[in-house]
Amino acid sequence: MREAYSGGQLPQDIPALTPAGHAPRIAPVKRAVAMFSGGLDSSLAIRMMQLQGFEVYALFVETIFERCHPGVYRGAEALGVPLKVMPPKDDYLEVLRRPRFGYGQGANPCIDCRIYMCRCAKELMEELGACVVVTGEVVGQRPMSQHRWQQYLVEKHSGLKGRLLRPLSAKLLSPTIPEVEGLVDRDKLFDFSGRNRKPLINLARQLGIQIIPQPSIGCLLTHRSFAPRVFDLLRYRPTATRWEFEILMVGRHLRISPDTKIVVGRDAQENAVLEAAFHTHRPPECAYLHPENFAGPDVLVVGVLSEENLQLGLGFIARYTSKRKLPAVPLVSITRGQTREIRQLTDVKAPVQGVTL
Numbered sequence: 198m199r200e201a202y203s204g205g206q207l208p209q210d211i212p213a214l215t216p217a218g219h220a221p222r223i224a225p226v227k228r229a230v231a232m233f234s235g236g237l238d239s240s241l242a243i244r245m246m247q248l249q250g251f252e253v254y255a256l257f258v259e260t261i262f263e264r265c266h267p268g269v270y271r272g273a274e275a276l277g278v279p280l281k282v283m284p285p286k287d288d289y290l291e292v293l294r295r296p297r298f299g300y301g302q303g304a305n306p307c308i309d310c311r312i313y314m315c316r317c318a319k320e321l322m323e324e325l326g327a328c329v330v331v332t333g334e335v336v337g338q339r340p341m342s343q344h345r346w347q348q349y350l351v352e353k354h355s356g357l358k359g360r361l362l363r364p365l366s367a368k369l370l371s372p373t374i375p376e377v378e379g380l381v382d383r384d385k386l387f388d389f390s391g392r393n394r395k396p397l398i399n400l401a402r403q404l405g406i407q408i409i410p411q412p413s414i415g416c417l418l419t420h421r422s423f424a425p426r427v428f429d430l431l432r433y434r435p436t437a438t439r440w441e442f443e444i445l446m447v448g449r450h451l452r453i454s455p456d457t458k459i460v461v462g463r464d465a466q467e468n469a470v471l472e473a474a475f476h477t478h479r480p481p482e483c484a485y486l487h488p489e490n491f492a493g494p495d496v497l498v499v500g501v502l503s504e505e506n507l508q509l510g511l512g513f514i515a516r517y518t519s520k521r522k523l524p525a526v527p528l529v530s531i532t533r534g535q536t537r538e539i540r541q542l543t544d545v546k547a548p549v550q551g552v553t554l
């Protein structure tokens with residue numbers, strides 16, 4: 198089941214608004230939204246809430262750099278909870294461009310990103326008439342979002358003050374509103390901290406979670422080797438579009454001047470992605486160079502499409518193609534806007550220009 202919950206299937210017991218636009222006073226419902234990654238921690242958080250009698254809705258907020266994977270669907274199904282996957286939105290780009298609380302070791306704006314995700318969860322909480330948002334965060338487990346002061350910032354700036362519950366570390370944190378109101382039994386919550394996974398695995402066994410999910414490979418933004426691409430784009434294209442961020446995940450990137458970049462496919466799969474990217478939502482200043490009668494890399498020239506820059510693009514095709522695979526007359530097509538021309542790959546020197554990102 199790809200998406201067990203869709204925005205149209207609201208629970209039946211959400212109170213109607215009064216004519217004045219206020220919700221009538223009724224006893225809070227034991228319903229929670231859980232930020233779910235498919236991993237062990239968020240699975241445990243969901244299980245603990247279920248054991249306290251909560252109806253739990255899982256939420257996965259996709260970003261450009263972290264998409265929902267099959268393990269998330271499987272995990273939600275195993276826990277018996279509906280899952281909503283929120284697709285990436287353009288407003289996430291602002292989080293990347295100007296994170297209020299800075300970046301981590303890579304280009305990861307984790308605190309701002311968590312605030313963004315918690316705001317999404319808050320919206321769903323209100324839509325569903327739930328009383329709390331739950332996460333699997335453990336105090337001190339990760340460097341940039343799971344320290345107490347960071348958690349405080351996330352809670353404050355997401356508008357979830359008193360409504361953000363971390364069942365695995367709750368006893369180390371101030372009681373939330375559902376705990377104070379007696380909806381959540383604080384005695385049944387935990388005080389885990391640090392990076393040791395063993396106690397969490399033991400708890401999973403006690404709670405009947407049979408398959409221990411493996412930690413995911415994580416978000417690309419945390420990778421130090423990926424960060425230069427992101428910072429290069431932010432520096433030279435402060436108003437870069439989503440397309441430009443998405444393309445960062447494909448190919449070899451070379452900055453040849455402040456206004457132009459070249460992207461070179463590294464294998465057949467990346468060539469196919471570059472071709473598809475060129476044909477969808479590309480910026481107007483983009484050319485697609487494709488070897489017509491030999492196996493070589495596809496190239497995008499993004500920026501100024503001068504003859505000099507196109508020659509550099511051709512040069513990178515020459516550089517990354519095995520000379521033995523070249524036919525007697527190697528042909529490359531160059532597509533710009535609506536125009537397509539065929540050129541012979543002759544006398545093109547492999548350029549030394551360009552900074553590899």
Ligand code: SF4
Pocket residue numbers: 260263305306307308310311342416417418419
């Ligand atoms: S690791 Fe990536 S997805 Fe997770 S909080 Fe940080 S920036 Fe966001």
